[in-house]
Amino acid sequence: MLPRAPALLALVTLVLSGLANLILAQSTFTATNRILLLTTPGGGEDAPLTTFASYELQYDLLVVPTTGLAGDLPLLDANGRPKYSLVVLTSGQLQASVNGVWQSLLTTSQWAYLEAYEAKYGVRRVTLNDTPLPADGTIVANTAVFGTSAVQPISFNASYASLARVNPGASISNPGLYHYPATAYTPMPADIASVVPVAYFASAGTDYPTQTWAAVHVTYVNGREVMRFYTSFGFWSPCSLLLDHVWLAWGTRGLISGWRKTLYLAQVDDLFLTTEITPTQTTVTYNYRVSVADIQGIVAWQTSLNSRLPAGSAFKLELPFNGNGILERNGPDANWIDIDTESHVPVEFIKPAGAAADVRWPATFSTAWSSSALAAADPLYNYFITGGITAGNFFFTSHTFTHENFDNTSTSDIDKELKTNNKMAGAGFLNLVGTPWWSSTSMVTPQISGLHNEFALSTLLANGITTIVGDNSRPAISDSTRPYDFWVSTQATSNFDGYTVIPRWPCHVYFFCTQPNEIEYIYNNMYNATLGLSSWSQILQREQDRMLLLLLGIRHDPTMFHQANLRNADMPTVTVGGVTGKFGLLQQWVEEVFAAYTALVQWPVISLKGDDLAQVYRERAARNTCGASTSYDMNVSVAGVASVSTLRVTSTGSCKVPITLPGGTVVTSGQTVEQLGGDLPTVWVTVSPGQTQVITFTPPIVFSVAPVNATSTTSTTTTSGANTTTSTTQASTTATTSAATTTVPASTTPTLSTTRAATNTQAATTTRAATTTTAVVKTTTRTTTRTTTTTTRTTTTTAKKPFGSSCTSNSQCQSGLCFFFFCL
Template structure:
């Protein structure tokens, strides 16, 4: 018996908001889904099965779906029993339908309780979720504590519990698993959801892993990227005339900090690999060493910087520059006589010429001078890129372990609507730039897990990738706690925060939600944020010492992630994270899916004994207004330009039939294990293995040895 499309989830609700409560986590995994929004009695469900078998591998019902007829519920239940597909009931009221009754009364979103998973049930039922038993807040979530009915104790198991309060003196039930005599299985949660809630996102991993039994087309990975702009430049500090430029001692402190973070993570979250990445501006080196040379003139001469200031455009952020317009700031034929005597007058240059120091960080171009590119000419931008890359060659950055030579961080994320600038990027061999998530037009409107692709209409140049990047409450022009808190109170949402502790509490509340929500966007920082050796002491947990703003933020976020999950926490360099986004979009466009094949075992149990990986063969054919066009053609069936991720449970032994790809080198992962399948298997820390399947025209089947995945 087959589930024709074992990876697609069917989400049934009464509003689009109902669907979004579950779709955002499926988007994170890259799991395909369909929504059935029923707004009145008589609305029909899609066909649950066709001649090829079942059409869905998971059924998700939101808020009890009151418009469903009894006959429709019966059809869903019969489908479950026939194919062994599980059902998830989200945001439901406790009732005998779930083997429970309400405990006293429901709570509105402002009445907080703590909840946690039942560890022994979690280990037995959803071990691949990788969630730690920890207290979580119901802040902002409507919830209804429940008790299991005595007559249903044999078929109902609590996996999620509310902790006691003054009003609720006993532990109560927040979620249950029902195993009914008919063979039907369902999971129910008695609280609302929302993509803004870390608690909701955490709980969503429970039903994804349990519902799919750890077997799905898609992938889970947590990336923590911290990009630090403006290396070699001096930044004027907020509300001050003073400037700050990071020093070698600060960088040495961050190398030590990174080592300590990784040592800790590889105990708590094996497979982790965190590092910081710099965007560098070569003109900052010239300006600094020229200042030293001027005050200590030697027998040799050092050239001054190209320029250090310019007139900022008065246009808006999203102004589209007419092609071919603008006034050039660079000389027509610039020359630079870079000599070792001059370059290495700069202590930062001396620091980075040491290969161990250099390879401790990621490195990517941030342009030569940091010139605003919104109105810049092609002439200027071509030189901003090419001369910065020449400096990278001079400094041997291009041979660095984590150098990215295919993309850039645009200065202040400018030039994104300047077709001349984008063409200059491309002509220099760069195919991607980092963006800014505070500007919606720089994100992909179809899927936040895809990059934005430029087009002539909005950007003046087609097909250039903008990779999303998050901001934080650590400001670009602050080098100490007082400055950062003052700016946050003045300009943002920190008015109720109590000093730096309060600011970090806000960051702890919001940022990890994106990461466990499987957003792979890196985070934006700037070089003053690394000032460490002469700042005030601060306490982070049980540790007191001198910490930079970046170190405080990373320490705080890592603490929270470690509290929530045991997954590896991984950093990727700029080019690799860009490729992650590009590959994800390309893979999704191929419309991949997996077919489950089930068999009856000798003991009478049913199990998934093999899966077949297929694709409908969609291809990206362009974009307009930020919307990517995807064309599906039968001649492209079972083909995809990039490998398809398929995640399998732990301790499953597999063999493959179909085209192999032992020479595939397109994958960008920390650890690859070839298990003799001819397909690469990504296996990092406690995360379940992911098979990367290349489809070259034929479906590929993986056979599970032994019992397979029990239904």
């Protein structure tokens, strides 16, 4: 036995050596979880930027000038680490007109550099406003028509829709979006492993008698993946925004450095007041005050609505109230405050700093109210103090005591309005103060007034009111360039700096209406000249379209309603949004809006009271300036399998950072995880300057990348100060690359631009870089099954091109005909 020991020792040594080499062949990259958006001047980047803002994503915008970029794309940082986890292009080839010729603004070597980066680090690409190309495995479905602006609703492959919790059966119309219905190109190019449809255009007339492809997921034999959308995009299009959610979930593999939550609050102003209802051509004016039966009908309806909204929903109305309306019902009460509450200045009047303002309240008044006397005189007050509040069916906030306009109002009046209403909300009366349903630091001012009055803003703060709501229909008190943030007062707007205002939307359910015919009368008086006579159902449809854009854009602005809109107890039975009941104006509006919403997405709908909603805006404001950055550790095996299960969050300031994770993920590092119903989990990470928070999760995200070179475990890139040295020479326009072995060199970084453009560029095509690729090949059927076949494919750029190839002149095509950048 002894003579065999050396052989055994040699065998053990060989095994250990092999294991060591295998271990050494593992590689770990730290990659920034950030998006690169590549576009051209006027390239239509506003559509994806809207979605980036809605999620609060970390991204860089690079506008490639028509003169091109010098050096490589800025894909690596100064230490040679990957800067981006997703690349988004606003057109398939980043084309623009240069001296009258449509061409790509990236060079052949820059395209090759980008593709090598994507392959090495497993970075997915999404291209918007792309055109079908045989080189990508697709072709236009109708070569005689090519593209079209016909309305063709878009539906989804359920596998991709579910990643974003979009309904698998969702279908959304695409008016105004020029598009290129596509189909499969055969034979499939040798460098493509599979082409899978992601979304579909519905049939349309004789040009498109059958369903066609709207988007595809292309997987190349080297593992690189691209999702191509054959449609234009627009920030004004609900269809575009829905598509954004799908490609974002896929492109990030569900690891999103941001969050998505539908926060929707309907605020019903003027509770306890009586409203004079507008007359119509067939009705006379009358007064209406919501009844107990109306409130009970709303309670039952909210319960029903929540059962029909996506799992995890918690829809609830907020009722800003005016206590003087309770006194008015008591005869009126001897202590009722009878003053002029209307404004007598222009709506955007800026009260001069320090100038005297209106004093309307009496010098002396009493708040020695009797709750029992008020309850005996007012069934509505009695309903709320005997269980209607403690049931927790509504949120409540102040709307001032009498509803006095604050635009040119004195400090003394404003102080009395706030303190007197707060007493009615307090102990011995409504008993709201201190309950989970009461907002004590935010409120709704009457007629959205006081935003230009420094007396109002300073007195609000003195009373602990740090936030009020605004009106997005008034440009003077809203900021369309920062729609997800507070509007903040300045000396110029208000003679007062820093008061925060939550954006709020009015709607076409007017405060002096209780019935649809009254809405129609007012609406048609305003819009008949441009829209013609409109019915209530047409008005609701337009409101649905408007709100769908906001909801898919993840806007958190509340909507304004009024107490008269709650009338439902004596309303006729109607069917709206597929639901039948005795519904009033507000209920019909909400049903119509959320019928469209729930047909598209499975996102829970959450209502937050005013104080909590203000906190959401404050936390976003902190994130705007805290400099948070998210990265992940990517472990790559010798076989080219990447695994991600660790995130790192750093910042230069203090804030709470949200990170959305794939469905089914479990965080194992102890951070707070929020998950509503079946929606995606979001981990909230509290960060401080100079600290790194580490998040670990399971199961890991696993995907294919270029295999690690077994002789090297580190990047060949080295850095010294600001200078970067690499052992790989930048490819020229005739270079050949191998995605499995090419080292991505450190880049010569061009300037990143943040200039936004508002127009789309006409789609065009260019010839891509010619590459020679040697790699393990997947089967060329539409599957991702690997085989062991190896193929070498060489493209000669001087050969005449066959039918379907991209071209810029007739001489490039075998047929001698180049039509709209395609060989015929």
